[in-house]
Structure formats: structure tokens, C-alpha cells
Amino acid sequence: MRHGNIILGLILLFAWNNGNAQWNEKQLESLKWREIGPYRGGRSAAVAGIPQDRETYYFGSTGGGVWKTPDGGNSWINVSDGFFGGSIGAVAVSSWDPNVIYVGTGEKTVRGNVSHGDGVWKSTDAGRSWEHSGLEDSRHISRIRIHPKNPDLVYAAVMGHLFGPNEQRGVFRSSDGGKSWQRILHVNEQAGAVDLAMDPTNPRILYATTWRVLRTPYSLESGGEGSGIWKSTDGGDSWESMAGNEGMPEPPLGIAGITVSPSNPDNLYAIIEASEGGVFRSSDAGKTWKRVNQERKLRQRAWYYSRINADPQDESVVYVLNVRFHKSKDGGKTFETLSTPHGDNHDLWIDPDDPDRMIQSNDGGANVSYDGGDNWSVQSNQPTAQMYRVSTDNAFPYRLLGGQQDNSAVRIRSRSAYGPAIGERDWEPTAGGESGHIVADPENPDIVYGGSYGGFLVRMDHRTGDRRIINVWPDNPMGWGAADLKYRFNWNFPLLFSPHEAKTLYAAGNVLFKTNDEGQTWQTISGDLTRNIKDKQQSSGGPITKDNTSVEYYGTIFAIAESLQEPGVIWAGSDDGLLHITRDGGESWKAVTPRGLPNEIQINSIEAHPFEPGG
The missing domain is CATH 2.130.10.10 (YVTN repeat-like/Quinoprotein amine dehydrogenase)
Structure with a gap:
């Protein structure tokens, strides 16, 4: 996984340096990290106390x-x-x-x-x-x-x-x-x-x-x-x-x-x-x-x-x-x-x-x-949440959205609406579940789309509270091996709005899908963009207990990106080490897996160059 990210990162860095020779890293020195929540704990498997x-x-x-x-x-x-x-x-x-x-x-x-x-x-x-x-x-x-x-x-x-x-x-x-x-x-x-x-x-x-x-x-x-x-x-x-x-x-x-x-x-x-x-x-x-x-x-x-x-x-x-x-x-x-x-x-x-x-x-x-488990201290004072992915919306001030492991998806204001510091009132549950990509409609940030494991996908309107299930494929794969499924969705399957067509939303299984009508219908725009190794899509677990929750679903598209300069230029990277590109919105695809990329490595993230076509 690390090798894949490094190689892809070097490719993008090379393109950046060629097109921006005057870039000065000192321009970033004034930027500082700040913790904004959510104010609730993440998983812990080790505790200790002191008798005295x-x-x-x-x-x-x-x-x-x-x-x-x-x-x-x-x-x-x-x-x-x-x-x-x-x-x-x-x-x-x-x-x-x-x-x-x-x-x-x-x-x-x-x-x-x-x-x-x-x-x-x-x-x-x-x-x-x-x-x-x-x-x-x-x-x-x-x-x-x-x-x-x-x-x-x-x-x-x-x-x-x-x-x-x-x-x-x-x-x-x-x-x-x-x-x-x-x-x-x-x-x-x-x-x-x-x-x-x-x-x-x-x-x-x-x-x-x-x-x-x-x-x-x-x-x-x-x-x-x-x-x-x-x-x-x-x-x-x-x-x-x-x-x-x-x-x-x-x-x-x-x-x-x-x-x-x-x-x-x-x-x-x-x-x-x-x-x-x-x-x-x-x-x-x-x-x-x-x-x-x-x-x-x-x-x-x-x-x-x-x-x-x-x-x-x-x-x-x-x-x-x-x-x-x-x-x-x-x-x-x-x-x-x-x-x-x-x-x-x-x-x-x-x-x-x-x-x-x-x-x-x-x-x-x-x-x-202190009373044998009748009452417990709170967990809202432990900033240890594990977030799978993060995105931003187009509200002002903007919000950050993400899914927290073994909790819910949240959106959080980047600046408090209630005082000088971001607090609990500045974050709220949103569409999706613990493991998914969460993205907001670029033209209406109160409409949010959120995924979760099993290919589960929800559209939520924060103004009305309406929640609608818009799964690409209406199936519950829980308990099944990936080879038995029509479409394979990763535990953390990608979602992406097109930067050129605000109503176009992409979702990825082992093939790439898109919708232009808020998930009411879906269109397949690729074939299988993975290695599709059936021996690695069998029921997981054993030799005693089977465990099929889609965490081990393999042969899936794990990362997608569309060019910010050229409409219809889309990259798709799989968890088994393949990188593909289309230049015509999905009509045809070409394998462009980098030479030297370790075999079957997970392509975890793809980022398009902000200025260079093809980068």
C-alpha cells in the first residue's frame, strides 16, 4: 500500500514541478493544523489502573x-x-x-x-x-x-x-x-x-x-x-x-x-x-x-x-x-x-x-x-476517532465530512457558528456509515451522499431530514464471499462528484457506475477494472469461524479521480494493483499501471494535478 502511494505521489509531484517551477514551499509555513473533532473516542483495546x-x-x-x-x-x-x-x-x-x-x-x-x-x-x-x-x-x-x-x-x-x-x-x-x-x-x-x-x-x-x-x-x-x-x-x-x-x-x-x-x-x-x-x-x-x-x-x-x-x-x-x-x-x-x-x-x-x-x-x-458498571465516565473527551476518508463541501464556512470507524458519519464546521471555538454543536450526523466515503452535492451542500460497507449508499437532505437509500445494486452481501456477488463493493468503496458536471456522481465497485439523477438510476461505465482473481474472492474466515462482512472483499476499485482540466478523463485504481484511465467518459479504458508497482498492491488514493492536463 505504501509503495503504491509513493509511486503515484512521485508521478504527480513530477508533473507539479514541471508546471510550477517557481513554487516555494515557504508559502505553506503559515498553515497550522488544528483539531476540530468529532468529540468522541475511537477504539481502545488496552487499559490499566493503579490499585493505590x-x-x-x-x-x-x-x-x-x-x-x-x-x-x-x-x-x-x-x-x-x-x-x-x-x-x-x-x-x-x-x-x-x-x-x-x-x-x-x-x-x-x-x-x-x-x-x-x-x-x-x-x-x-x-x-x-x-x-x-x-x-x-x-x-x-x-x-x-x-x-x-x-x-x-x-x-x-x-x-x-x-x-x-x-x-x-x-x-x-x-x-x-x-x-x-x-x-x-x-x-x-x-x-x-x-x-x-x-x-x-x-x-x-x-x-x-x-x-x-x-x-x-x-x-x-x-x-x-x-x-x-x-x-x-x-x-x-x-x-x-x-x-x-x-x-x-x-x-x-x-x-x-x-x-x-x-x-x-x-x-x-x-x-x-x-x-x-x-x-x-x-x-x-x-x-x-x-x-x-x-x-x-x-x-x-x-x-x-x-x-x-x-x-x-x-x-x-x-x-x-x-x-x-x-x-x-x-x-x-x-x-x-x-x-x-x-x-x-x-x-x-x-x-x-x-x-x-x-x-x-x-x-x-x-x-x-466506580459502581461496578452501573455508571461510566464519558467518551466525549477523547479525540481518538479513526476517520476513513475526509471531504469538504462548498458551504461558507466549509464543512468537513467523514465516516468514523465503528460509529457514524459526521459533518463538522470548519469555523464555529456558536462561539470562538469549534464544539459539539458544530458537528452532526450525516449520510452514510462508519466505513464510507462521504460527499456533498457541490451545488447544495445540505444534500449529502454517504456510503458504508456492503455497497450501502444513502442520500440525505439536511434541510428536510429526508434520507433515501440509493444503493447501486439492491443486494445485502453480508455473509457471502465476494465471488458469489454480481458486483463487488469494498468496505470503503469510492464516491466522487464530477468537477465538470455537478449532477454527475460516481460510485465504484469492481466496475465504475455513475448517476445523473441523484441516485434514482445508475449507469455502468466500465467493465471489471480489477484482476478478478476468483481464488481471492472466497468466503473468509476459518478454519473454525467464517467472517464475511465485506472487509475482505477483494478485486474492487479502491480509488477514483477525474481530471480537473479535461472532462471525461477519469482514473480508477484497484485494491489488487491495477490503474486504468478513460479519456471519453467511460466509453473505453486503457491500463496504465506504473512500471515497478508491486504486484497486487492496493492503490489507496489518486489525486489529479490541479493545473496540468493529464497530470
Whole structure:
């Protein structure tokens, strides 16, 4: 993806320099970035608290680094900016010395738009400063555990590379505060460690889960050889597999989460992806197991969730994080659902001395509770939203429009209508969904067109509130592989208004469509502009759980642009590495894929030169 963007960018830069020899970059020096919203959080899969400090908490976001609150979630400050950032998979604070914090980078929630990290970062002054602490090639670190009385003795669950094999994966241990690391559990080059639990009464006893997971641009595989559950009784020097113990599900296994009850360390819970998976309980420290619950609500889309937490004071209480936040008071036999500010729940920390005090995270950010989840702090104070695309309209002052991952599409004023600063009243929901391109009618900015996954497309009139579905092809592809569909629409399929004909709107699947009547009818103006590799359009998921939400739909047009100088000159780039051009509005197309472009690379964006025809 990066190589494709670089090559296309160099082509456009070459054209720009040829036509604008007098361009001076200093003309841009007065421009400054400003944060304008939306004022709501994005996905977080890592949280931590401090037993002896009831007000201070941390969370790691999937695109915005590490955040800290000194006041129980009433406000948050970023503490990683200037040192590192990006996607965070694990945050751990030493209970012995809360100044010591370890952060593992690279998210555990391995979506199709996943981003990796660069290893471990450490702070010894409660987040004021940081230093890199190794495991550079780990890519994804999903758990860090610190010895309760020695902040220099730390363990990391390393998932490793997501798109292929590598050596730096498994469970790693550092005895010198992160200066050096020793791999102490390694299964194979395709399975890494995803969860890690420490017996709070005996830190020599460790439990780990390993997971074989593989992503490609067109598929997700969760489970298989290397996935399992492990135990060490000597601080990680040796490990014993528990996957074949009495009561465990038959292989293949997938992702698993594991937890120890502090009030009775022989009491373990695990949530396991398997054909006969679910919540499992052991009363003898893992020698034997019993499945206590198999409800789908606890184990759906296992690769995205599969976290489980034992209550620190009552061995019969256990929490499972999934789409909803679930709590059991009878050892996992039955679960009630607790409300959270947002769905898709990923991590939980509970105060060992006060089980009603907790911090929990989900696709909307992080939230703190002091009453066992009856009430939570807000997520509207965390500027960590992940926006897929951004566009502007022709209003004055202009608005910015975009879709937020696992939230709604929004439009935001570039200048407040209510005061000196942009606030919540300056943004509002608009057409489309979380994953789509959002574009406004160039002649009437109150009419907005928004896409979402599955080829879903909506026209919204903000003056009247009217919303109309104008899907190019009236089909719901959810659950199907791409090869079974008449048209293939990417999770993030392009929309574009013609700069020459204000009523012409383009939408792209594997072919290019256009409408001149606000979506009431659509015309096909190209053939298939992708490689159309059927082997890469099959049902995604397995070997245990299928997962077809269109994230993995492949062989689609991913970027389009029309010349600003020449009507009918349109470029289309595919997610499998082809670039085409038409010079007659779609009557004929020519392949113009740049030489040297990596095979099947995603062409993520195309920008036409603002002044040069053909550039």
C-alpha cells in the first residue's frame, strides 16, 4: 500500500514541478493544523489502573497512542506524543512502583485496516518521558504483565507479524526492565501469544494462550496449528500445554483468553474459540476443565474479542467482553449484560481491593466506573476517532465530512457558528456509515451522499431530514464471499462528484457506475477494472469461524479521480494493483499501471494535478 502511494505521489509531484517551477514551499509555513473533532473516542483495546490511586488510569488507542486521566476519566491527556504513537495493544503499570509503565505497540484487534507497532516503550516517571525497550520486530503486543514486587521483571505476549511468519513471537521475559528480552515460549513461526495471566498469589505461575492468525488483503484465518493454552510454574523457564487436558475442546483451537481468580488461584476461566468452544472453568489450576457456557453472544467473532476477567474477590464472578459487556455471578453458567457507553468491548482492569472500581474499553474509547458498571465516565473527551476518508463541501464556512470507524458519519464546521471555538454543536450526523466515503452535492451542500460497507449508499437532505437509500445494486452481501456477488463493493468503496458536471456522481465497485439523477438510476461505465482473481474472492474466515462482512472483499476499485482540466478523463485504481484511465467518459479504458508497482498492491488514493492536463 505504501509503495503504491509513493509511486503515484512521485508521478504527480513530477508533473507539479514541471508546471510550477517557481513554487516555494515557504508559502505553506503559515498553515497550522488544528483539531476540530468529532468529540468522541475511537477504539481502545488496552487499559490499566493503579490499585493505590483511585483517580489515575491509562488507555491505549488504536491510532492515537497512550492517554492518561488524573481525575477518574473527567479529562484525558496524551502522554506518548513526541515519543511514539500509533496503535497500542497493551498497557501495564507496576503496582509496586506506579511510575513504571510498559506499553506494547500494535493492536490486538486485527481488523482489515489494522496497523502494527514497533515493540515496547517504557516510562519511569508516570508517562512524562519514554524510552524504547526492544522487541522491534514484534509488530503486535497484546499483553504485558509485571511482577507485583519487581518492576524490572516483565513478561510480554507477542503476536508477531499478522501477514506472514516471523521469529519474534510468543512469550518474552525481561529481567532488567526491558533492556534485554528472552523468548521463553515459542510454538512456531505462525502462532504468537495473545493473552497472558499471572497468579497474583504466586507470580511464578503464569498462564498463556497462543494463537495462529493470518491476514491477507482478501482473507482472515483464525486458529489451527500452534493455537493453545499453556502453564508455567517456574516463572516461564518451562511450559506445559493444557490444550489436551480433560474437558478441553477438540482441536483445532483458535484464539483464547484466560484469567485467574485472585481469591482462589486454583479457579481459572478461559474463553476458547473452537467448534465446541465457549467459556471453560477449572477448579484445579488447569488440570481439568468443564465447559460452563456455550452462548454465541459470548464468543461471536472470536478473533475480535475473546477477553475474560475474573473478579478479584469472588471466584464465582467473571466478566466476558464481546459486542456487549457480560457479567456472571454463578461461575459462568449464566450472564447478565451491563450497559457501556459503546459496544464492541475489548479490555478490562478491575481494582483488586475494590471490585466496583474498574476501567473498560471498547470501540468508542475508554470509560471508568466506580459502581461496578452501573455508571461510566464519558467518551466525549477523547479525540481518538479513526476517520476513513475526509471531504469538504462548498458551504461558507466549509464543512468537513467523514465516516468514523465503528460509529457514524459526521459533518463538522470548519469555523464555529456558536462561539470562538469549534464544539459539539458544530458537528452532526450525516449520510452514510462508519466505513464510507462521504460527499456533498457541490451545488447544495445540505444534500449529502454517504456510503458504508456492503455497497450501502444513502442520500440525505439536511434541510428536510429526508434520507433515501440509493444503493447501486439492491443486494445485502453480508455473509457471502465476494465471488458469489454480481458486483463487488469494498468496505470503503469510492464516491466522487464530477468537477465538470455537478449532477454527475460516481460510485465504484469492481466496475465504475455513475448517476445523473441523484441516485434514482445508475449507469455502468466500465467493465471489471480489477484482476478478478476468483481464488481471492472466497468466503473468509476459518478454519473454525467464517467472517464475511465485506472487509475482505477483494478485486474492487479502491480509488477514483477525474481530471480537473479535461472532462471525461477519469482514473480508477484497484485494491489488487491495477490503474486504468478513460479519456471519453467511460466509453473505453486503457491500463496504465506504473512500471515497478508491486504486484497486487492496493492503490489507496489518486489525486489529479490541479493545473496540468493529464497530470
